[in-house]
Amino acid sequence: MSLTAAMNTAQSIFNNTSKQTTVVSTNISNAQNPNYVRRNAALTTSGNGAVVASIERAQSEPLLRQTILTGSMSSGQSTLLAGLKEIRDLLGNNDYDNSPSAKLQTLYNALSSYAGSPGEATLGASVVTAAQDLVDNLNVTSTEVQGVRQRADAQIKTKVDELNNLLAQFETANNEVVSANALGADPSTPLDKRETLLKKISEIVGVSTVLRTNGDMAIYTSEGTTLFERIPRAVSFVPTNTYTALVTGNQVFIDGTAITPGQGGDTNAAGSLQALLQIRDEAAPKFQSQLDEIARGLIASFAETGPGGLSTPVAGLFTNGVNSTIPPAGVVQPGLSWSIKVNALAKATPTTIRDGGMNGAAYVVNTSGSGYSTLIDSYAQAMKATRAFDNTTDVKGNLSLMTYASSSAGWLEAMRSTASAANETKTAMYSRASEAYSNETGVNLDEELSLLLDIEQSYKAATKLVSTIDEMMKALLAVAG
Template structure:
């Protein structure tokens, strides 16, 4: 080897070691950064025989896609569970002490006590008070259900805005990746940025990824709708600010296609949008229907009829129309408006003993014309009506024929079953995501011990190169001395 060749080799070695040190330093600086994929500095030979350093990114596409998929499923499941926990809390938690069914059981007990001692005014007042608790419970839980729908709608609007922003950022990162790849430059930083955005998108909507020429990427939703292909597709939504049982929310559209809501406690949805739609348009409305059917059943169970057994009118429980709803037919929003008949409320000038005697709706409805304090037939009828099988609308998602108390208890069972399934599925999907993320990180993340070891190797190479420089210097000096 000539001195010139030795000098060139040494220069190349120092240049390569500088590049290697730079890559290793960057890796070390990003230790713990979950959005950074480790780089490797690989020394290769060019076609001209010279050595150079090529930076390679430890990309693991299959593991990345697995992580993205499990993230979508986990986000959808946890979003659904949060909504179900809100509904459970409105019922008082694990003991359901604030549930309509709990208050109805208390009402039935107080009615039985009043029927046993129909001459006790205090017992009559207790029945009215317990009935007021039932009505207030239905009002309050109904309000919570509609607030949940409104909150979900507001969150959908926020998520749609965020998704549009992420898609715009994704285009910028994708264009940078494609340009760098096509021109032979290092796209690693842009790839990190693009993958970070992809993870965030997957939390909002389920996404599948198609990699094309020059590292270009197209994104599609879980159901095949185009989300991004060269340019981001439009995601649109019109918010509804006030919800009631008769108000339906608007759909979310991606590229003109409506996003489908998730189904079931172990939701089929991917991403938070599908779960929010499921809460707003399926879970909450079904639970509202159950509340409305309980309210309708109460008005029906305590209705008054005239002396001929006809012309039914609301008795203990009433609502703004002042009529008895059709049997077995859902009356949307009834739970939010049900109340106690003021004719029975002492503070409003009413008489609670009318519940025993009849006549809440006037003299034609009196069942105890003599006013005898021992009369209990009407009270016993009310007690029986709470347990007697009656028809319910199929829209409530429960048995279409059962006792009112049984129906209200089954409503809690329906919610609990859904919540239990969602809890189990959340645990499973969260564990699956964490496992996928752990495997992905182990393959793409930075190991500080490994990087420090590589840095020591570079240091040893530097020492060897420095010794070679010293040797070359001595040889050059010898040549100069010989030349005189």
């Protein structure tokens, strides 16, 4: 080997070790960064030995796709579970002691006690108190259910704004990747940034991606709508300020296409947006409709029909808060659980529960005195009598009012339980996918430090070669005089 070739080899080693040291140092400094993908200085042979040909990322597209998919599923499931827990908390502790079912049982017990001693005025007052507690429970629970919808609507607005912001950032990162690839520069840093943004986007809405020329990436939602293709697509939503049982929330549009809500306790929602729509438009309204059916069943159960049941049925102990009309059987009356009231005459004169007459003299049933319990018994029996309920509430079949209320709480608990089990599964799936991806692309300090020692040995070899060349040059110059 000539001295010139030796010098070129040494120079090549110095260049290589400098670039390798920079790469390894960057890896080590980002060892705790979950959004950093490990780099490697790839060597190739040349006329003067090895040379750093490129900087490679330890990328794994299949594992990245799996991480994004499971992340979307986990985000959607956890969002739904949080909403169901919020609704569930309205019913009290594990015994559901603040549920309409529990309040109905209290009313039934009060009626039974009053029927046993119809002459006891305090027992009649106890029935009115139990009825008022039940109405208050329905009114408040209905209001709080609409509050859940309102908060979900506000979260949807926040998520839409966040998604639009992320897409704007994604455009910048994507352009940087395309530019770096077109110029032959290292795209690793913008790729890390783009990948981080993609993960955040997937937590809001399920996505799939397509890579094109120079690493350009297009994003589509899990429903097939274009989310990003060279430029972000518009994500729009108009929030609703006030919710009642009669109010339908506005849709979320991506590129003019509406997002569909998730379905089921083990929801198919991909990302938090679909889950929030499911809470606002599916779960909470369904429970609201069940509350409304309980209220309708109460009004019907305590209707006054006059002597012999021959008069036109009108609202008795419970009214819709407006008039004495009896709602039609088997049809939900939206918002009835919010508007239901205890008849003012029953509050003023509890004995009307025993005697009838809340709607005038024509509806008085008891004319035999304070020992009469037939009407009180009929109300208690009506609470346990089979009647038609609206099947669209998901509590189906001909059931008694008491059974329907209990089944409503059971419906909610079953959905929450299913969501909780699914959340554990999907969280575990996401955790395993993230761990596998991290093991493949993350920084291992032991490996990096070992590589740093190898680079140090290469550097020492180069310095030894330069030292030897220097001694030879000195010897040559000494011989030349």
